[in-house]
Amino acid sequence: MVFYFKARPETGDYTIFMGLDKYENEELIKFGFPEDIWFHVDKMSSAHVYLRLNKGQTFDDIPEGVLEDCAQLVKANSIQGNKVNNVDVVYTPWQNLKKTASMDVGQVSFHNPKMVRTVRVEKRINEIVNRLNRTKVERKPDLKAEREAVNAAERAERKQQLREKKRREDMDRLEKERQAEMRSYKNLMVADKMTSNKDIASANKSLQEMEEDFM
Known part of the structure; x- marks a missing residue:
């Protein structure tokens, strides 16, 4: 099961989503899109929240309001993080997530730590969390098929x-x-390199003229 949310509409058409549990998180890690940005509460257990950007965008293009929505949703879906203030939320492009065979289900690290950013969430803002929850839709997507369809289109x-x-x-x-x-x-066709029929005629004597010259 994957939960889908709509970010604040004035920022554009952005979808936020997260898995029901660590097994769905594993599938999201495996079959993510290049446009996906991953969010997690730093150094605490929390949901894996994803933001799907528009094609061609990078995490430099995330609108401030959308970033706040994602950070609030992550905090609200962290048992420990939801209880305390001044929580750090880390985020990075999906392609920067690193998964090895030795890791537990749903666990990840990063290929490049320099591609990881942090946003501080001072406190939970119920207005934002409640607005996002009102847009929540539950789906059971075939993540593998969706990824393969994108690959085929690319x-x-x-x-x-x-x-x-x-x-x-x-x-x-x-x-x-x-x-x-x-x-x-x-x-x-350069003029000084061309010879007209008239030039040819004047340059060549007739047979009769040649016989007269000989006589």
């Missing part, structure tokens, strides 16, 4: 880009060949 897009690149290269090559042919033709 492969098709790359193929289309390669076809378009080859088409442009072919057009550029043909245009260069045409320009080269035109330059070659113009060189042949």
Whole structure:
């Protein structure tokens, strides 16, 4: 089971989601999207909360209000973190999550610690948490199938880009060949290099004229 939430609408169309338990968290870790940002309460047990950005965005593009929504949701879904103030929430791109065979179910580390950021949550804001909970939808998605569909779409897009690149290269090559042919033709048509029929006629004596000269 995965729970889906809608961030505050004035910031844009952003979806926040989290797994029911550590087993769903494991699936989310395995089949995440490049646009996913992972959130967790630092040094405490909490839900794994994800924000799905729009394609092409990075975690530098997270609106401040959306960041606050994610941080509040993580805090509210941490047994220990929900009870105390001044909680740190860490977040990082999904691709920076590191999973090894020795780790417990749902446990992760990071490939690059420098890609991990921290936001301080001073206290729980019930207004935000309640608003998010009113948008909550429960689903049982096939995360593997969703990831495979995205991979297939990305492969098709790359193929289309390669076809378009080859088409442009072919057009550029043909245009260069045409320009080269035109330059070659113009060189042949330069006036001082051309000989008219009249010039040819004046430069060559007729057979009769040659016989008269001989006589």
